[in-house]
Amino acid sequence: MGQILITHGKLVTPTGILEADLLVVDGKIAAIGKNQAGPSGTRTLDARGNWVLPGFIDTHVHGGLDADTMHATPAAFDTISRHLARHGVTGWVPTLFACPADALSRVLSAIEEAMRHQGPGARILGAHLESGFIAPKFKGAQPPEALRPMADPALREVIRRHAEVIRIVTLAPELSGAAELIQELVLLGIRVSMGHTDATYEQVMAGAAAGATRVTHLCNAMRPFHHREPGTLGAALVEDALDAEIVADMVHVHPAGIRIAYRCKGADRLMLVSDALMGTGLPPGIHVLDGREIHIGQDVARLPDGTIAGSCITLDRALRNVVTDIGVSIPEAARMAASTPARSLGLTDRGSLEVGMRADLAILDADFRCQGTLVAGVRVFAPE
Numbered sequence: 001m002g003q004i005l006i007t008h009g010k011l012v013t014p015t016g017i018l019e020a021d022l023l024v025v026d027g028k029i030a031a032i033g034k035n036q037a038g039p040s041g042t043r044t045l046d047a048r049g050n051w052v053l054p055g056f057i058d059t060h061v062h063g064g065l066d067a068d069t070m071h072a073t074p075a076a077f078d079t080i081s082r083h084l085a086r087h088g089v090t091g092w093v094p095t096l097f098a099c100p101a102d103a104l105s106r107v108l109s110a111i112e113e114a115m116r117h118q119g120p121g122a123r124i125l126g127a128h129l130e131s132g133f134i135a136p137k138f139k140g141a142q143p144p145e146a147l148r149p150m151a152d153p154a155l156r157e158v159i160r161r162h163a164e165v166i167r168i169v170t171l172a173p174e175l176s177g178a179a180e181l182i183q184e185l186v187l188l189g190i191r192v193s194m195g196h197t198d199a200t201y202e203q204v205m206a207g208a209a210a211g212a213t214r215v216t217h218l219c220n221a222m223r224p225f226h227h228r229e230p231g232t233l234g235a236a237l238v239e240d241a242l243d244a245e246i247v248a249d250m251v252h253v254h255p256a257g258i259r260i261a262y263r264c265k266g267a268d269r270l271m272l273v274s275d276a277l278m279g280t281g282l283p284p285g286i287h288v289l290d291g292r293e294i295h296i297g298q299d300v301a302r303l304p305d306g307t308i309a310g311s312c313i314t315l316d317r318a319l320r321n322v323v324t325d326i327g328v329s330i331p332e333a334a335r336m337a338a339s340t341p342a343r344s345l346g347l348t349d350r351g352s353l354e355v356g357m358r359a360d361l362a363i364l365d366a367d368f369r370c371q372g373t374l375v376a377g378v379r380v381f382a383p384e
Protein backbone atom coordinates (compact mmCIF):
# COMPACT_ATOMS: atom_id res chain seq x y z
CA MET A 1 0.00 0.00 0.00
CA GLY A 2 2.96 2.26 0.51
CA GLN A 3 3.54 5.38 2.48
CA ILE A 4 2.32 8.94 2.12
CA LEU A 5 3.49 11.95 4.09
CA ILE A 6 0.91 14.73 4.23
CA THR A 7 2.66 18.03 4.82
CA HIS A 8 1.54 21.61 5.50
CA GLY A 9 -1.90 20.62 6.73
CA LYS A 10 -3.92 21.99 9.59
CA LEU A 11 -4.73 18.66 11.21
CA VAL A 12 -8.03 18.50 13.05
CA THR A 13 -7.24 16.02 15.81
CA PRO A 14 -9.21 15.07 18.94
CA THR A 15 -6.86 17.21 20.99
CA GLY A 16 -7.08 20.28 18.79
CA ILE A 17 -5.73 21.72 15.60
CA LEU A 18 -2.11 20.91 14.85
CA GLU A 19 0.05 22.39 12.13
CA ALA A 20 2.02 19.23 11.61
CA ASP A 21 2.73 16.38 9.24
CA LEU A 22 0.75 13.18 9.06
CA LEU A 23 2.41 9.96 7.98
CA VAL A 24 0.34 7.17 6.47
CA VAL A 25 1.80 3.66 6.32
CA ASP A 26 -0.17 0.71 4.96
CA GLY A 27 -3.46 2.54 5.06
CA LYS A 28 -3.17 3.67 8.65
CA ILE A 29 -2.04 6.82 10.41
CA ALA A 30 1.49 5.94 11.55
CA ALA A 31 2.66 9.26 12.99
CA ILE A 32 1.55 12.84 13.60
CA GLY A 33 4.04 15.57 14.37
CA LYS A 34 6.45 18.18 13.10
CA ASN A 35 9.10 17.24 10.56
CA GLN A 36 8.10 13.64 10.08
CA ALA A 37 9.94 11.59 7.50
CA GLY A 38 8.66 8.33 6.15
CA PRO A 39 10.67 5.30 5.10
CA SER A 40 12.32 5.49 1.69
CA GLY A 41 9.79 5.54 -1.12
CA THR A 42 7.36 7.70 0.86
CA ARG A 43 5.36 10.02 -1.37
CA THR A 44 4.53 13.53 -0.26
CA LEU A 45 1.13 15.15 -0.48
CA ASP A 46 1.27 18.89 0.15
CA ALA A 47 -1.96 19.95 1.87
CA ARG A 48 -1.06 23.62 1.20
CA GLY A 49 -2.30 24.94 4.50
CA ASN A 50 -5.73 23.36 4.09
CA TRP A 51 -7.70 21.57 6.77
CA VAL A 52 -7.05 17.87 7.11
CA LEU A 53 -10.02 16.21 8.78
CA PRO A 54 -11.10 12.67 9.47
CA GLY A 55 -13.08 11.45 6.44
CA PHE A 56 -16.80 12.03 6.83
CA ILE A 57 -19.19 9.19 7.53
CA ASP A 58 -22.74 9.71 6.28
CA THR A 59 -25.18 7.25 7.84
CA HIS A 60 -28.20 8.42 5.81
CA VAL A 61 -27.81 8.67 2.01
CA HIS A 62 -30.36 7.77 -0.67
CA GLY A 63 -28.41 8.74 -3.74
CA GLY A 64 -26.71 11.31 -5.89
CA LEU A 65 -26.00 12.26 -9.49
CA ASP A 66 -29.22 10.61 -10.71
CA ALA A 67 -28.34 7.31 -9.04
CA ASP A 68 -30.51 5.90 -6.26
CA THR A 69 -29.78 3.14 -3.77
CA MET A 70 -33.09 1.52 -4.78
CA HIS A 71 -31.76 1.06 -8.32
CA ALA A 72 -29.66 -1.70 -6.77
CA THR A 73 -27.14 -1.80 -9.60
CA PRO A 74 -23.33 -1.84 -9.28
CA ALA A 75 -23.25 1.32 -11.43
CA ALA A 76 -25.60 3.17 -9.07
CA PHE A 77 -23.55 2.36 -5.96
CA ASP A 78 -20.34 3.22 -7.79
CA THR A 79 -21.74 6.58 -8.95
CA ILE A 80 -22.87 7.51 -5.44
CA SER A 81 -19.61 6.35 -3.84
CA ARG A 82 -17.54 8.44 -6.23
CA HIS A 83 -19.82 11.44 -5.87
CA LEU A 84 -19.57 11.31 -2.07
CA ALA A 85 -15.78 10.99 -2.22
CA ARG A 86 -15.67 14.30 -4.07
CA HIS A 87 -17.15 15.83 -0.93
CA GLY A 88 -14.85 14.36 1.71
CA VAL A 89 -17.05 11.38 2.53
CA THR A 90 -15.07 8.18 3.11
CA GLY A 91 -17.86 5.95 4.39
CA TRP A 92 -21.60 5.87 3.81
CA VAL A 93 -24.62 3.82 4.69
CA PRO A 94 -26.92 3.38 1.67
CA THR A 95 -30.40 4.19 2.89
CA LEU A 96 -33.47 2.43 1.50
CA PHE A 97 -37.03 3.62 1.38
CA ALA A 98 -39.80 1.39 2.66
CA CYS A 99 -40.51 -1.26 0.03
CA PRO A 100 -41.99 -4.76 -0.36
CA ALA A 101 -39.98 -7.72 0.97
CA ASP A 102 -38.87 -9.03 -2.43
CA ALA A 103 -37.57 -5.60 -3.50
CA LEU A 104 -35.81 -5.19 -0.16
CA SER A 105 -34.13 -8.55 -0.55
CA ARG A 106 -32.94 -7.63 -4.03
CA VAL A 107 -31.49 -4.29 -2.92
CA LEU A 108 -29.76 -5.82 0.11
CA SER A 109 -28.19 -8.52 -2.08
CA ALA A 110 -26.91 -5.78 -4.39
CA ILE A 111 -25.42 -3.86 -1.44
CA GLU A 112 -23.72 -7.02 -0.22
CA GLU A 113 -22.24 -7.46 -3.69
CA ALA A 114 -21.17 -3.81 -3.87
CA MET A 115 -19.44 -4.16 -0.49
CA ARG A 116 -17.46 -7.13 -1.79
CA HIS A 117 -16.26 -5.09 -4.77
CA GLN A 118 -15.73 -1.63 -3.29
CA GLY A 119 -14.58 0.76 -6.01
CA PRO A 120 -12.49 3.92 -5.83
CA GLY A 121 -14.83 6.05 -3.76
CA ALA A 122 -16.41 6.30 -0.35
CA ARG A 123 -16.72 2.88 1.31
CA ILE A 124 -20.15 1.31 1.67
CA LEU A 125 -20.60 0.41 5.33
CA GLY A 126 -23.89 -1.52 5.14
CA ALA A 127 -27.53 -0.62 4.68
CA HIS A 128 -29.89 1.69 6.54
CA LEU A 129 -33.52 0.63 6.24
CA GLU A 130 -35.82 3.60 6.48
CA SER A 131 -38.17 0.72 6.91
CA GLY A 132 -41.80 -0.23 6.46
CA PHE A 133 -42.18 -0.06 10.25
CA ILE A 134 -42.95 3.64 10.51
CA ALA A 135 -45.91 5.83 11.45
CA PRO A 136 -48.24 6.71 8.53
CA LYS A 137 -48.66 10.20 9.99
CA PHE A 138 -44.94 10.89 9.65
CA LYS A 139 -44.10 8.83 6.58
CA GLY A 140 -42.71 11.87 4.72
CA ALA A 141 -41.82 10.88 1.16
CA GLN A 142 -42.06 7.11 1.88
CA PRO A 143 -44.62 5.16 -0.17
CA PRO A 144 -47.71 4.51 2.02
CA GLU A 145 -48.40 1.10 0.45
CA ALA A 146 -45.04 -0.18 1.73
CA LEU A 147 -45.83 0.42 5.42
CA ARG A 148 -46.30 -2.88 7.25
CA PRO A 149 -47.08 -4.13 10.76
CA MET A 150 -44.00 -5.01 12.76
CA ALA A 151 -44.97 -8.67 12.78
CA ASP A 152 -44.90 -8.82 8.95
CA PRO A 153 -43.34 -12.25 8.39
CA ALA A 154 -41.95 -11.55 4.91
CA LEU A 155 -40.08 -8.37 5.94
CA ARG A 156 -38.83 -9.98 9.15
CA GLU A 157 -37.50 -12.96 7.20
CA VAL A 158 -35.63 -10.72 4.74
CA ILE A 159 -34.09 -8.75 7.60
CA ARG A 160 -32.93 -11.94 9.33
CA ARG A 161 -31.49 -13.32 6.10
CA HIS A 162 -29.57 -10.12 5.33
CA ALA A 163 -28.72 -9.14 8.91
CA GLU A 164 -24.99 -9.10 8.11
CA VAL A 165 -25.35 -6.24 5.67
CA ILE A 166 -27.94 -4.20 7.61
CA ARG A 167 -26.39 -1.59 9.89
CA ILE A 168 -29.40 0.51 10.88
CA VAL A 169 -33.17 0.08 10.91
CA THR A 170 -35.34 3.16 11.40
CA LEU A 171 -38.68 2.37 13.03
CA ALA A 172 -41.48 3.97 15.03
CA PRO A 173 -41.33 2.69 18.62
CA GLU A 174 -45.02 3.32 19.32
CA LEU A 175 -46.14 0.62 16.87
CA SER A 176 -47.40 -2.66 18.24
CA GLY A 177 -44.59 -5.19 18.74
CA ALA A 178 -41.84 -2.55 18.72
CA ALA A 179 -39.98 -3.67 21.86
CA GLU A 180 -39.78 -7.25 20.62
CA LEU A 181 -38.59 -6.19 17.16
CA ILE A 182 -36.00 -3.80 18.62
CA GLN A 183 -34.62 -6.59 20.81
CA GLU A 184 -34.41 -8.97 17.86
CA LEU A 185 -32.62 -6.39 15.70
CA VAL A 186 -30.12 -5.60 18.45
CA LEU A 187 -29.39 -9.32 18.85
CA LEU A 188 -28.75 -9.47 15.11
CA GLY A 189 -26.15 -6.71 15.53
CA ILE A 190 -28.30 -4.04 13.92
CA ARG A 191 -28.54 -0.48 15.27
CA VAL A 192 -32.09 0.68 15.85
CA SER A 193 -32.94 4.28 15.09
CA MET A 194 -36.25 5.82 16.07
CA GLY A 195 -37.77 7.97 13.36
CA HIS A 196 -40.76 8.69 11.15
CA THR A 197 -42.60 8.39 14.43
CA ASP A 198 -45.47 9.76 16.48
CA ALA A 199 -44.01 8.33 19.69
CA THR A 200 -44.65 10.03 22.99
CA TYR A 201 -41.82 10.78 25.38
CA GLU A 202 -42.55 7.53 27.26
CA GLN A 203 -42.69 5.47 24.09
CA VAL A 204 -39.27 6.77 23.01
CA MET A 205 -37.85 5.98 26.43
CA ALA A 206 -39.33 2.46 26.17
CA GLY A 207 -37.69 2.12 22.75
CA ALA A 208 -34.34 3.16 24.23
CA ALA A 209 -34.81 0.71 27.10
CA ALA A 210 -35.45 -2.05 24.54
CA GLY A 211 -32.13 -1.24 22.83
CA ALA A 212 -32.65 1.58 20.32
CA THR A 213 -29.61 3.88 20.28
CA ARG A 214 -30.32 6.39 17.55
CA VAL A 215 -32.82 8.93 16.30
CA THR A 216 -33.37 9.48 12.57
CA HIS A 217 -33.17 13.05 11.24
CA LEU A 218 -33.89 14.81 14.52
CA CYS A 219 -36.82 17.26 14.32
CA ASN A 220 -38.04 15.97 10.94
CA ALA A 221 -40.87 13.44 10.63
CA MET A 222 -41.37 13.04 14.36
CA ARG A 223 -43.81 14.08 17.09
CA PRO A 224 -42.68 17.57 18.08
CA PHE A 225 -41.94 18.97 21.52
CA HIS A 226 -44.75 20.02 23.84
CA HIS A 227 -43.97 21.10 27.37
CA ARG A 228 -46.54 18.72 28.90
CA GLU A 229 -45.82 15.86 26.46
CA PRO A 230 -42.24 16.31 25.33
CA GLY A 231 -42.80 13.94 22.40
CA THR A 232 -40.20 12.17 20.32
CA LEU A 233 -38.22 15.36 19.95
CA GLY A 234 -38.13 16.12 23.68
CA ALA A 235 -37.03 12.59 24.51
CA ALA A 236 -34.37 12.61 21.80
CA LEU A 237 -32.97 15.93 22.99
CA VAL A 238 -32.73 14.98 26.64
CA GLU A 239 -31.82 11.27 26.56
CA ASP A 240 -28.04 10.84 26.48
CA ALA A 241 -28.32 7.19 25.44
CA LEU A 242 -29.56 8.34 22.04
CA ASP A 243 -27.35 9.57 19.21
CA ALA A 244 -29.21 11.81 16.81
CA GLU A 245 -28.87 12.44 13.10
CA ILE A 246 -29.49 15.97 11.90
CA VAL A 247 -29.83 17.32 8.37
CA ALA A 248 -27.90 20.59 8.46
CA ASP A 249 -29.03 22.07 5.15
CA MET A 250 -30.63 24.94 7.09
CA VAL A 251 -33.99 24.10 5.45
CA HIS A 252 -34.97 20.81 7.12
CA VAL A 253 -34.34 22.41 10.50
CA HIS A 254 -34.21 26.12 11.32
CA PRO A 255 -30.71 27.21 12.36
CA ALA A 256 -32.06 27.87 15.87
CA GLY A 257 -33.37 24.29 15.93
CA ILE A 258 -29.91 23.02 15.08
CA ARG A 259 -28.42 25.25 17.78
CA ILE A 260 -30.85 23.84 20.35
CA ALA A 261 -30.05 20.29 19.23
CA TYR A 262 -26.32 21.01 19.43
CA ARG A 263 -26.62 22.48 22.93
CA CYS A 264 -28.66 19.53 24.16
CA LYS A 265 -26.76 16.70 22.50
CA GLY A 266 -23.27 18.08 22.00
CA ALA A 267 -20.87 17.01 19.26
CA ASP A 268 -20.54 13.51 20.71
CA ARG A 269 -24.26 12.75 20.37
CA LEU A 270 -25.28 14.77 17.32
CA MET A 271 -24.16 13.63 13.89
CA LEU A 272 -24.45 15.29 10.52
CA VAL A 273 -26.28 13.35 7.83
CA SER A 274 -27.24 14.43 4.35
CA ASP A 275 -30.44 12.40 3.74
CA ALA A 276 -29.35 13.16 0.17
CA LEU A 277 -31.65 12.14 -2.65
CA MET A 278 -30.70 10.97 -6.12
CA GLY A 279 -31.01 14.54 -7.40
CA THR A 280 -28.06 15.63 -5.26
CA GLY A 281 -25.28 17.01 -7.42
CA LEU A 282 -27.64 17.76 -10.34
CA PRO A 283 -28.28 21.37 -11.40
CA PRO A 284 -31.20 23.08 -9.57
CA GLY A 285 -34.56 22.88 -11.36
CA ILE A 286 -37.39 20.44 -12.05
CA HIS A 287 -36.17 16.92 -12.73
CA VAL A 288 -38.09 13.75 -13.41
CA LEU A 289 -36.33 11.21 -11.25
CA ASP A 290 -37.54 7.63 -11.53
CA GLY A 291 -40.77 8.93 -13.03
CA ARG A 292 -41.43 11.35 -10.17
CA GLU A 293 -41.29 15.07 -10.57
CA ILE A 294 -38.87 16.47 -8.04
CA HIS A 295 -37.93 20.09 -7.56
CA ILE A 296 -34.21 20.24 -6.91
CA GLY A 297 -33.11 23.36 -5.11
CA GLN A 298 -29.71 24.48 -3.91
CA ASP A 299 -29.91 22.40 -0.73
CA VAL A 300 -33.28 20.68 -0.63
CA ALA A 301 -35.52 18.52 -2.83
CA ARG A 302 -39.31 18.85 -2.74
CA LEU A 303 -42.30 16.98 -4.13
CA PRO A 304 -44.61 19.06 -6.35
CA ASP A 305 -46.91 19.70 -3.32
CA GLY A 306 -44.01 21.31 -1.48
CA THR A 307 -43.31 18.42 0.91
CA ILE A 308 -39.61 18.16 1.67
CA ALA A 309 -38.48 14.94 0.01
CA GLY A 310 -34.89 15.01 1.22
CA SER A 311 -31.86 17.15 0.92
CA CYS A 312 -29.39 17.83 -1.85
CA ILE A 313 -26.42 18.49 0.39
CA THR A 314 -23.27 16.57 1.11
CA LEU A 315 -21.43 16.55 4.43
CA ASP A 316 -18.78 19.08 3.40
CA ARG A 317 -21.61 21.58 2.97
CA ALA A 318 -23.33 20.50 6.19
CA LEU A 319 -20.04 20.95 8.03
CA ARG A 320 -19.59 24.41 6.54
CA ASN A 321 -23.15 25.30 7.58
CA VAL A 322 -22.71 24.33 11.21
CA VAL A 323 -19.38 26.13 11.40
CA THR A 324 -20.48 29.36 9.70
CA ASP A 325 -24.18 29.55 10.70
CA ILE A 326 -24.22 27.82 14.09
CA GLY A 327 -20.76 28.74 15.33
CA VAL A 328 -19.60 25.17 15.92
CA SER A 329 -15.80 24.95 16.10
CA ILE A 330 -14.04 22.97 13.39
CA PRO A 331 -12.85 20.21 15.75
CA GLU A 332 -16.41 19.79 17.07
CA ALA A 333 -17.85 19.83 13.55
CA ALA A 334 -15.34 17.12 12.63
CA ARG A 335 -16.69 15.02 15.49
CA MET A 336 -20.24 15.54 14.21
CA ALA A 337 -19.25 14.52 10.67
CA ALA A 338 -16.85 11.68 11.44
CA SER A 339 -16.18 10.55 15.03
CA THR A 340 -19.76 10.44 16.26
CA PRO A 341 -21.19 8.62 13.24
CA ALA A 342 -18.28 6.14 13.41
CA ARG A 343 -18.93 5.44 17.07
CA SER A 344 -22.67 5.23 16.49
CA LEU A 345 -22.01 2.39 14.04
CA GLY A 346 -19.59 0.66 16.39
CA LEU A 347 -16.59 1.42 14.16
CA THR A 348 -13.59 1.93 16.40
CA ASP A 349 -10.88 2.00 13.71
CA ARG A 350 -11.82 5.30 12.05
CA GLY A 351 -13.41 8.69 12.57
CA SER A 352 -10.54 10.63 14.08
CA LEU A 353 -6.97 11.64 13.29
CA GLU A 354 -5.01 9.52 15.72
CA VAL A 355 -2.08 7.17 15.33
CA GLY A 356 -3.33 3.66 14.54
CA MET A 357 -6.58 4.81 12.94
CA ARG A 358 -7.42 4.13 9.31
CA ALA A 359 -6.15 6.92 7.10
CA ASP A 360 -9.61 8.02 5.96
CA LEU A 361 -9.05 11.72 5.35
CA ALA A 362 -10.80 14.76 3.92
CA ILE A 363 -8.82 17.82 2.90
CA LEU A 364 -10.90 21.01 2.83
CA ASP A 365 -9.88 24.53 1.88
CA ALA A 366 -10.75 27.71 3.79
CA ASP A 367 -14.20 27.75 2.13
CA PHE A 368 -14.76 24.09 3.07
CA ARG A 369 -14.48 22.90 -0.51
CA CYS A 370 -13.02 19.44 -0.77
CA GLN A 371 -9.45 19.41 -2.09
CA GLY A 372 -8.76 15.73 -1.65
CA THR A 373 -10.10 12.54 -0.12
CA LEU A 374 -8.21 9.45 0.99
CA VAL A 375 -9.71 6.10 1.91
CA ALA A 376 -7.35 3.84 3.86
CA GLY A 377 -4.47 5.97 2.60
CA VAL A 378 -5.49 5.71 -1.06
CA ARG A 379 -6.40 8.93 -2.80
CA VAL A 380 -9.95 8.55 -4.15
CA PHE A 381 -10.46 12.17 -5.05
CA ALA A 382 -8.18 14.96 -6.16
CA PRO A 383 -9.55 18.14 -7.80
CA GLU A 384 -8.77 18.53 -11.51
Ligand SMILES: [Zn+2]
Binding pocket: 060, 062, 095, 130, 275, 310
Ligand atom coordinates in the same frame (compact mmCIF):
# COMPACT_ATOMS: atom_id res chain seq x y z
ZN1 LIG B 1 -34.09 9.34 4.33
